[in-house]
Amino acid sequence: MSRETLDLWFDTACPWAWMTSRWGLEVAKVRDVDVKFHPMSQNFLNRDKDIPDDYRALMDRALAPMRIVTAAIAEHGDEIAEPLYTAIGNRIHPGGEKDFDKAVSEALAELELPADLMKYGETEDYDARLQASHDEALSLVGDDVGTPICRVAGTAFFGPVVTPAPKGEDAGRLFDGVLAVASTPGFFELKRTRDQGPNFD
Numbered sequence: 001m002s003r004e005t006l007d008l009w010f011d012t013a014c015p016w017a018w019m020t021s022r023w024g025l026e027v028a029k030v031r032d033v034d035v036k037f038h039p040m041s042q043n044f045l046n047r048d049k050d051i052p053d054d055y056r057a058l059m060d061r062a063l064a065p066m067r068i069v070t071a072a073i074a075e076h077g078d079e080i081a082e083p084l085y086t087a088i089g090n091r092i093h094p095g096g097e098k099d100f101d102k103a104v105s106e107a108l109a110e111l112e113l114p115a116d117l118m119k120y121g122e123t124e125d126y127d128a129r130l131q132a133s134h135d136e137a138l139s140l141v142g143d144d145v146g147t148p149i150c151r152v153a154g155t156a157f158f159g160p161v162v163t164p165a166p167k168g169e170d171a172g173r174l175f176d177g178v179l180a181v182a183s184t185p186g187f188f189e190l191k192r193t194r195d196q197g198p199n200f201d
Contacts, residue, residue, distance in 0.1 A: 003032045004179065007151040009040040009137040010085055012069065013062035013100070015198035018093045019165045020148035021085065026171035033175065037081040039073065040134040041066045045146050064121030065104050070130040071120035072113060083111055094200040155182035164199040 008024050010017040024035045043063040051059070065088060073081050087107035091097040101121070108117055120126055137149045140156035149158055157178070166174050181187045 003034055004152055006033050006035045006175070007038060007156075008035060009038045009133070009147060009149040011040055011042045011062060011147045012065045012085060012088045012092060012104075013058060014042060014147040015093055015200075016161050016163075017147035018089045018200075019163050019198060020150065020160060021089070022165035023160070023162060023171050023174065024150070025082075026165065026167050027175040030169055030172035031175055035082070036078070037085055038133050038137065039066055039070050039081070039130055040137045040147060040149070041130055042146055044131060044134050045138075045143075061100055065100050066130060067123070067126060068104050068108075068117050068121050070126045070133070071117055072108075074126055074129055075117070076113065080111070080113070084108075084113070087111055093198070150178070152179055153182040155187075157182070161194065163196055164201045 006024050006027060008017075008021055010021055021037070027033050028035045041063060043059045043066070046055075046059050069081070069084055069088070072084055084107060087110050088103050091103035091106060092100065095103075097103045101118070104121070105115065105118060108115055137156070138145075140151060141149055141158055145158035148161070149156060150160065151157075152175075160174060160178060162174070165171070181190070
């Protein structure tokens with residue numbers, strides 16, 4: 001049996017994408033799966049939408065980290081996406097860091113990446129590259145969803161949205177289910193109302 005690839009699109013500010021990413025890394029431990037991480041931007045997604053002021057403020061703050069992540073990928077290779085996302089996300093989500101600049105700066109230092117990458121948070125130098133990755137994700141699922149987005153077996157979905165992230169064989173079984181529905185022609189959606197907030201255990 002050939003190895004599957006699980007593509008995951010993320011924004012560092014999204015707690016649900018964080019949970020999905022942790023699930024994906026668990027899947028890689030128990031299934032023959034390569035997990036690849038791709039940036040997208042909730043800021044771009046919500047740019048022209050009517051959203052509450054507090055959420056708009058979060059979207060404004062969310063752009064700089066994704067610009068920096070995209071710059072790091074461009075300058076240091078695709079393989080830096082996961083460890084940099086993990087280093088930033090550990091600080092923002094389970095770590096509770098609200099200062100995104102601090103989280104990113106510390107993550108760059110942890111991975112021994114150039115501190116100079118921080119400058120890209122305030123420039124549009126890599127916006128076209130971030131937009132292209134973002135647009136690829138939305139081209140697969142439509143523009144009425146956000147992060148997380150996953151693709152497996154040539155089919156992409158919004159989700160899976162799960163809390164806390166399953167571990168071990170539980171993660172593998174969820175992947176088996178995602179793979180099954182992704183391999184079913186004409187399958188589009190399973191959904192229920194969330195009644196729990198993010199749990200980073």
